[in-house]
Amino acid sequence: MTTWLPDIKKGNGPLYVRLADQMEEAIMVGHLVDGAKLPPQRNLAFDIGVTIGTISRAYALLHERGLVSGEVGRGTYVLSRKDITAQAANDPVTIGLSGSRPFTAPPGKxxxxxxAAPDIGQSAQLARLMAEIGTECSSEIASYTRSFPDHWYEAGARWLSYGNWRPSPEVIVPTLGAHAGIMAILTAITNPGDRIIFEHMTYSQVSRAVGLVGRRTALVESDGDGIIPEDFERVCVQQHPKVAFIMSSAQNPTLATLPFDRRKAIADIAHKHSVWLIEDNLYGAMDKKEIPLIAELAPDRTFVVDGLSKAVAAGVRGGWVACPPHFAQRVRVAHKMMTGGLPFLLAEICARLVMSGAAxxxxxxxxxxxxxxxxxxxxxxxxxxxxxxxxxxxxxxxxxxxxxxxxxxxxxxxxxxxxxxxxxxxxxxxxxxxxxxxxxxxxxxxxxxxxxxxxxxxxxxxxxxxxxxxxx
CATH class of the missing domain: 3.90.1150.10 (Aspartate Aminotransferase, domain 1)
Incomplete structure (x- = not known):
């Protein structure tokens, strides 16, 4: 068993991540040799003065990174360099920016x-629509999308409508899915260095993406009912954020739904401190509780985002943004600059799905x-x-x-x-x-x-x- 010990004072981030990072470095430079047995969790926790939970999370992270193996009754061992290389080459669980999400499921998992929307046989309907579009719009498919037909905007207005709220087609921007729409909004109305409010746990791909484009994250407290308005105002006062990202219903992952009084309070605070709101209604539209959207309470400050990935088909990567008045053109341009433009086939199939009632x-x-x-x-x-x-x-x-x-x-x-x-x-x-x-x-x-x-x-x-x- 190895006598190597990590230094808990070194590194950045949560303690368990720092420990895992140091162990990974020790493996790569040879301080922890092939086949070395890591100390039992309780022993290592005692030796360096941390909780066993911290050690467990660090060991689990090493497992995720493919650096060690564990067996019941035997302990945790460093994999050989050959095994690590082979696992990295052959393992279909590809690590993305999130650090842990696999893109393809390994066989048997x-x-x-x-x-994503479950497979209920919608591919046959999608195939028929694509065939129709290919026959009727061959020249549009063969070229760049230079202009957007009216029914693309009307489809967005129809799909985004919720309860008594229905946006005008004039404020709609068709997008390459909800995520692309959110990033188009953020790049259109913020500058590098601006702060964006997120809950501690949320759809983190957006928070990680804003870091890539030079924006900063501000975290707000929430409970079983969602964002706590008092803490939202505290963050607004102390950190002067430009935008808040909010999943007001069926929040991912907590499933919290903001009660009406909290929505009203958040809308009032956003007005008071000049904070823009992005209301992601991707899951909320499926929930159908129909508590009024924040966009109803603050229409001049709220962007609403939704798409087809959860309710229709994730492979149809289409969505829409409803903008406050006079912002649609700015978001449309930002979306084109960020994504390269909207493919005609995608936008047309999304519009036909919605307008025909098939969606x-x-x-x-x-x-x-x-x-x-x-x-x-x-x-x-x-x-x-x-x-x-x-x-x-x-x-x-x-x-x-x-x-x-x-x-x-x-x-x-x-x-x-x-x-x-x-x-x-x-x-x-x-x-x-x-x-x-x-x-x-x-x-x-x-x-x-x-x-x-x-x-x-x-x-x-x-x-x-x-x-x-x-x-x-």
Missing amino acids: IRFDST DEIWQACRREINAREAEARKILAGHDFRSNTDIPFLWLKLPEPWLSATFKNAALNEGVLIDDEDEFKAGRSEKTSHRVRIGFSSPESLNEVTNGLKVIRGLLDNASAGYDSVA
């Missing part, structure tokens, strides 16, 4: 780490499938603490002692199930922990596969100590 029909079929899968999750996970919504394709699961989020994720992976731990959703460097994981159940091919994956999760929850030791 159940994918609970995605919330709503597909969503209703997806909704029935999601309802069945969510009901199955509630049945199998009964007795455990989780938040779910009948119309939303994921749940937010509280882990019992002694599980940590990253450790549970790794244990699930060892059992053939891919899930997202809480770090996947952290918008910035935060010590806040919820000891939860997100279980997305829309990607498996069948309800039977969902059932099998949920039974694995249930088994880990009910046998916490045994599963915990497997990654020690």
Whole structure:
């Protein structure tokens, strides 16, 4: 067993990440040689004066990086350089900017780490539409998109409508999906160095993307009902943010929905401190609680974003933005500069899906499938603490002692199930922990596969100590 010890004073970020980084460096430079056995978690925790939970998270992170292997009763060992290289070359779990999200599921794995619209046979309908467009619009497909027809804007106005709120087609911008729309807004109305407000846990791909374009993140506190208005105002006063990113309904990953009084308070605070609001309604539109959007309360300061990826088909990467008055052209130009432009085929198929009613029909079929899968999750996970919504394709699961989020994720992976731990959703460097994981159940091919994956999760929850030791 190695006598090497990390220095907890070195490095940046959460302590468990610093420990993992130092161990990775020690492996790469040879201080931890091939086959070396890492100290038992309790021993190392005692030796360097930290909690066993911190060591567990560091070891789990090393597992995720493909640097060590662990076996029940044997401990954790450094993989050989040959094994590390081979694993990196052959492992289809490709690491993206998020640091942990796989782009393709390895063979035999159940994918609970995605919330794309379930496959209910919509590809046949999409194929027919594409064939129609190819026949009717061959010249438009063969060239650049130089002008947008009116029905592209009308489709966006129709899809974004929610409750009593319906945007005018004149304020709509068709986009390459919700994420591209959000980034177009941010680059249109902010400058490098401006601060953007995010909840501690949210759709973190946006917060990471704003860092790439030179904007800074400001974190705001939230609870079971979403953003806390008093802390929102504190951040506005102290950090002078330019924009706040808000998922007002069915927040990802917490499923929190802001009550009306909080929406009104946030709208008032945004007016008071001249903060722009981006209201991501991607999941909210599926929830259908129809609490008025913040855009209804602050129409002059709120951009609304939605798309087809969760309700119709993720492969149809289309969406729309509804802008405050006089901002549509600015966002349209920013979107073109950021993305290179909107392909005619994509925009046309999205518009036809919406205008023909096919998008709503597909969503209703997806909704029935999601309802069945969510009901199955509630049945199998009964007795455990989780938040779910009948119309939303994921749940937010509280882990019992002694599980940590990253450790549970790794244990699930060892059992053939891919899930997202809480770090996947952290918008910035935060010590806040919820000891939860997100279980997305829309990607498996069948309800039977969902059932099998949920039974694995249930088994880990009910046998916490045994599963915990497997990654020690």
